[in-house]
Amino acid sequence: MASAEENAxxxxxxxxxxxxxxxxxxxxxxxxxxxxxxxxxxxxxxWTSGQRQANSxxxxxYRACFKPQLPEFFIQRLTVEGDAVYDPFMGRGTTPLEALxxxxxxxxxxxxxxxxxxxxxRLNPPTIRQIExxxxxxxxxxxxxxxxxxxxxxxxxxxxxIIALKEYLLNREEEGTIDxxxxxIRMVAINRLTGHSSGFFSVYSxxxxxxxxxxxxxxxxxxxxxxxxxxxxxxxxxxxxxxxLKDWKGVxxxxxxxxxxxxxxxxxxxNVPLVQDNSASLVVTSPPFLDVVDYQxxxxxxxxxxxxxxxxxxxxxxxxxxxxxxxxxxxxxxLKRIVxxxxxxxxxxxEVRGGKVLLEENVVxxxxxxxxxxxxxxxxxxxxxxTANAWGVDNSKKGTNTNRIVVFFNGPTPSEICDFDxxxxxxxxxxxxxxxxxxxxxxRGASPxxxxxxxxxxxxxKTTTNYDAESEEGFLEFKGITKxxxxxxxxxxxxxxxxxxWDQVDExxxxxxxxxxxxxxxxxxxxxxxxxxNSAIRYWLQNKILTSSKLTYQAIIRELIKWQNSxxxxxx
Numbered sequence: 001m002a003s004a005e006e007n008a009x010x011x012x013x014x015x016x017x018x019x020x021x022x023x024x025x026x027x028x029x030x031x032x033x034x035x036x037x038x039x040x041x042x043x044x045x046x047w048t049s050g051q052r053q054a055n056s057x058x059x060x061x062y063r064a065c066f067k068p069q070l071p072e073f074f075i076q077r078l079t080v081e082g083d084a085v086y087d088p089f090m091g092r093g094t095t096p097l098e099a100l101x102x103x104x105x106x107x108x109x110x111x112x113x114x115x116x117x118x119x120x121x122r123l124n125p126p127t128i129r130q131i132e133x134x135x136x137x138x139x140x141x142x143x144x145x146x147x148x149x150x151x152x153x154x155x156x157x158x159x160x161x162i163i164a165l166k167e168y169l170l171n172r173e174e175e176g177t178i179d180x181x182x183x184x185i186r187m188v189a190i191n192r193l194t195g196h197s198s199g200f201f202s203v204y205s206x207x208x209x210x211x212x213x214x215x216x217x218x219x220x221x222x223x224x225x226x227x228x229x230x231x232x233x234x235x236x237x238x239x240x241x242x243x244x245l246k247d248w249k250g251v252x253x254x255x256x257x258x259x260x261x262x263x264x265x266x267x268x269x270x271n272v273p274l275v276q277d278n279s280a281s282l283v284v285t286s287p288p289f290l291d292v293v294d295y296q297x298x299x300x301x302x303x304x305x306x307x308x309x310x311x312x313x314x315x316x317x318x319x320x321x322x323x324x325x326x327x328x329x330x331x332x333x334x335l336k337r338i339v340x341x342x343x344x345x346x347x348x349x350x351e352v353r354g355g356k357v358l359l360e361e362n363v364v365x366x367x368x369x370x371x372x373x374x375x376x377x378x379x380x381x382x383x384x385x386x387t388a389n390a391w392g393v394d395n396s397k398k399g400t401n402t403n404r405i406v407v408f409f410n411g412p413t414p415s416e417i418c419d420f421d422x423x424x425x426x427x428x429x430x431x432x433x434x435x436x437x438x439x440x441x442x443x444r445g446a447s448p449x450x451x452x453x454x455x456x457x458x459x460x461x462k463t464t465t466n467y468d469a470e471s472e473e474g475f476l477e478f479k480g481i482t483k484x485x486x487x488x489x490x491x492x493x494x495x496x497x498x499x500x501x502w503d504q505v506d507e508x509x510x511x512x513x514x515x516x517x518x519x520x521x522x523x524x525x526x527x528x529x530x531x532x533x534n535s536a537i538r539y540w541l542q543n544k545i546l547t548s549s550k551l552t553y554q555a556i557i558r559e560l561i562k563w564q565n566s567x568x569x570x571x572x
Contacts, residue, residue, distance in 0.1 A: 009077060010376050019045045028361060028377060032368040033525060034422050034433055039364055041377040047073050055101055056247035057122050060191055062092035063210055063298045066348060070403060071095040071284040074346045075102050083281035086338060088269040088331060093119025095284045107280055109265040109272050112313050114299055116264050117306055121184040125248055131241050134181045135234045140164040149214040152221060153194060153202040155230040162201060162233060165189060170307050188237045190302045199236055203228040211301035270330040278340045286348040290324055325362050332370035336410055342561040345408040360404040372408040379404050412560035414528035418453050422525050440524040441482060450519050451478050474513025481520040485552040488537055500549050509534045536563055
């Protein structure tokens with residue numbers, strides 16, 4: 001269940017018609033560890049299919065990257081200026097760069113060190129004059145390394161310049177003297193290494209996001225009857241630089257002056273220790289789609305230029321959907337750690353294997369296992385561009401005409417997770433699993449089971465009621481959250497013929513010296529526990545948040561998030 005803010009986002013997605021189309025809603029029923037739910041698929045065109053309608057700084061080629069309009073859609077609606085936006089599979093860095101351009105703090109990770117090389121210079125670009133002066137100062141007349149296999153791509157004099165530039169940059173990096181101008185030149189050179197026009201260093205090859213092998217390039221040359229011609233690299237670097245910088249206004253964000261690059265990490269996306277807990281408000285990302293793209297092979301030449309052997313980079317190429325799902329579950333668990341309570345994750349995938357595998361459905365299950373709540377599955381459905389059709393992609397059959405994004409909500413961070421064995425409970429009660437779930441989603445029915453389990457889990461002392469407990473801090477009250485909400489007054493005041501004794505609330509709260517444990521029964525069999533002090537409920541009463549005995553589900557989730565995100569000073 002989502003809060004009011006998530007409902008507002010859902011409503012906008014469901015009623016979106018900016019491009020004159022009506023959203024089609026299709027239910028997707030899922031089951032995870034016995035827990036059942038339905039998440040709606042919203043099908044529409046949510047952003048433009050145009051190729052060059054974003055900031056020119058984005059025009060760096062990379063295999064299987066999404067358009068800037070995709071992260072822009074979510075950044076605009078789910079964050080405010082100053083928020084941090086993160087991508088654990090950043091590739092060329094579309095999400096962090098768009099975040100910076102929109103006044104947010106950029107954060108990114110990718111196990112391939114090439115990603116940082118591609119992104120970092122664009123977060124702090126030099127001027128054209130600085131680039132010109134540096135290019136003039138670099139001596140490209142001498143090169144030590146030889147790589148004859150590359151002569152299928154380059155004229156010998158072009159190759160000599162490329163190797164000389166490579167050696168200059170590696171020496172600067174080793175000396176610790178490389179600056180943003182050098183880094184920019186390196187980034188642009190990487191993107192001019194191979195391509196299909198005279199603007200690239202190579203003879204005609206595949207598009208720059210997919211470097212073929214030297215042997216394959218030899219065959220292309222034979223088929224096209226072409227011989228590499230001399231192409232000086234400096235003017236091509238300068239020309240591409242001017243194109244990239246044409247939309248850059250030189251804006252600097254004061255809030256990030258001390259840390260303009262945000263956080264850029266090179267780690268396995270399942271565990272990114274550099275990125276702190278609760279540090280991002282939004283994640284927009286797209287992981288590898290099974291074994292569809294060979295990121296290592298496609299980037300071998302770029303990695304060679306930066307002094308990295310691409311074969312040593314442990315990029316997952318998972319063929320079995322079960323292995324992929326296990327990996328994505330671990331990724332989403334780490335994202336739950338990183339995203340603030342109340343934050344969001346937009347997880348983009350595509351149809352693979354001719355549309356037979358709908359990865360968004362697997363992603364929903366992965367997210368639920370990770371403790372996240374799916375809000376909606378957005379399917380951005382578009383007509384292919386001329387470029388895509390030229391490569392022989394079938395718009396109606398292949399499925400690559402869609403972005404498929406599962407949007408998750410990250411609820412409050414639990415103090416503990418109380419896990420239940422459904423089969424064991426089923427046997428003990430003598431009922432089926434479905435009846436167990438019905439029973440555990442009822443507040444009164446669940447209380448004895450949950451209370452007993454919490455007491456054992458937290459090593460608490462039983463009280464005479466068996467519904468509450470004693471801790472070192474004092475008396476604890478347990479309160480069950482159901483789909484209908486939670487009662488936050490003395491249990492004896494709830495029920496038929498009873499009423500809340502408001503004049504005794506302060507006295508009652510004083511007696512709950514150990515605080516409260518709220519248990520969210522809607523997540524059974526993995527029940528989150530939230531420990532809060534009695535001062536939290538006192539605050540809700542004083543500020544008219546709690547005006548009756550009960551808070552709705554949306555309200556208690558919202559208030560728990562606010563409480564967790566508040567400072568210690570605010571809490572006191």
